Amino acid sequence: MDKILVTGGCGYIGSHTIVDLVQNGFDVISIDNNGRSNEAILDGVEKIVHRKIKNYKVDLCSYDDTYAVFQENPGIKGIIHFAAYKAVGESVEKPLLYFENNLGSLINILKCAEEFNVPHFVFSSSCTVYGNPDTMVVTEETPQKPAESPYGATKQMGERIVNDTVKNSGISAILLRYFNPVGAHPSIHIGELPIGRPANLVPAITQTAIGKLPTMHVHGTDYDTRDGSCVRDYVHVCDIAHAHTLALNYLLAHKNETPCDIFNLGTGNGNTVLEVIAAFEKVSGIKLNYQLGPRRPGDVVAIYANNNKAKTGLGWNPKYSVDDMMDSAWKWEVKLKTDENIFNRQNAGLN
Numbered sequence: 001m002d003k004i005l006v007t008g009g010c011g012y013i014g015s016h017t018i019v020d021l022v023q024n025g026f027d028v029i030s031i032d033n034n035g036r037s038n039e040a041i042l043d044g045v046e047k048i049v050h051r052k053i054k055n056y057k058v059d060l061c062s063y064d065d066t067y068a069v070f071q072e073n074p075g076i077k078g079i080i081h082f083a084a085y086k087a088v089g090e091s092v093e094k095p096l097l098y099f100e101n102n103l104g105s106l107i108n109i110l111k112c113a114e115e116f117n118v119p120h121f122v123f124s125s126s127c128t129v130y131g132n133p134d135t136m137v138v139t140e141e142t143p144q145k146p147a148e149s150p151y152g153a154t155k156q157m158g159e160r161i162v163n164d165t166v167k168n169s170g171i172s173a174i175l176l177r178y179f180n181p182v183g184a185h186p187s188i189h190i191g192e193l194p195i196g197r198p199a200n201l202v203p204a205i206t207q208t209a210i211g212k213l214p215t216m217h218v219h220g221t222d223y224d225t226r227d228g229s230c231v232r233d234y235v236h237v238c239d240i241a242h243a244h245t246l247a248l249n250y251l252l253a254h255k256n257e258t259p260c261d262i263f264n265l266g267t268g269n270g271n272t273v274l275e276v277i278a279a280f281e282k283v284s285g286i287k288l289n290y291q292l293g294p295r296r297p298g299d300v301v302a303i304y305a306n307n308n309k310a311k312t313g314l315g316w317n318p319k320y321s322v323d324d325m326m327d328s329a330w331k332w333e334v335k336l337k338t339d340e341n342i343f344n345r346q347n348a349g350l351n
């Protein structure tokens with residue numbers, strides 16, 4: 001079995017991707033310092049795949065500690081690099097923390113990839129690299145506008161660092177630009193574990209519905225959209241996870257036409273905030289206690305993916321609907337409430 005290193009393996013998308021990789025025949029190890037994640041999530045992964053996943057509790061900003069993991073694991077065939085801070089608002093308040101962590105860890109993992117001749121590299125990027133695009137539907141060739149936040153800037157710079165590195169190193173790479181990953185694995189053994197008050201829409205909805213938050217606000221209803229609220233391309237985290245397996249197989253089969261290929265990972269459908277709330281209310285049977293509030297600075301009005309390249313190139317066909325996304329997100333929130341001891345014990349002070 002090809003051995004794959006997943007950085008950020010205890011995170012939301014990382015843990016779901018490990019499940020998909022193992023179910024598709026890969027041997028996986030994780031590097032995650034658990035500074036913003038919870039190693040207990042790998043117990044959930046183990047319940048799904050019936051195999052223990054080794055996590056190296058290492059800070060990727062330490063080159064020596066990262067190097068030691070590669071020394072202990074010769075023959076790694078591919079790296080999927082998720083590990084990064086991702087809170088847009090925090091990045092505005094603490095830009096240097098984001099540049100140091102997100103770019104420092106990326107540079108170290110790429111140095112090790114070169115040192116240990118790892119042939120394939122998949123980078124976790126984001127639709128945020130498009131900034132505030134002139135068109136609502138974006139392709140991989142849509143010109144990038146200035147990033148709306150330091151977080152977005154680390155994704156733009158990260159793509160450039162990967163692209164320029166692999167040109168001269170014989171590594172083949174793929175940049176995966178996620179739109180809005182939401183939902184939880186259908187088994188409800190794993191899901192999203194937001195730290196503190198969630199900034200993202202779906203955990204804000206489910207935490208309000210379960211009573212963890214008193215209410216939530218719709219950030220703006222006066223936009224030029226069909227109901228005045230912002231449009232996004234919500235995509236189930238399991239569809240995102242499977243795209244990583246497809247991306248690795250694409251690279252292992254040497255199908256890549258350039259040293260660094262780019263793919264949008266969105267469903268190609270746009271939904272407004274109010275439509276997502278309506279879908280949640282429909283599948284949960286709960287009337288959500290929300291309020292209409294002012295716009296959130298930095299928000300893009302509307303963006304969703306042209307995903308033809310991922311469909312034809314990777315053979316990726318996202319299969320979950322917005323109702324599926326809301327249903328699994330809600331079931332996960334209910335599970336967190338009933339199994340609080342599992343995650344709160346590990347999460348002390350994290351939320």
Ligand code: WQD
Binds near residue numbers: 126179200
């Ligand atoms: C979606 C919509 C909000 C919360 C960001 C990053 C992206 C990725 C996902 C990391 C917006 C509205 C939200 C709330 C609301 N990050 N909203 N009330 O901003 O599209 O994307 O997070 O992987 O890279 O840019 O996601 O979920 O924060 O917001 O009305 O309580 O929901 O205004 O219109 P976003 P989001």
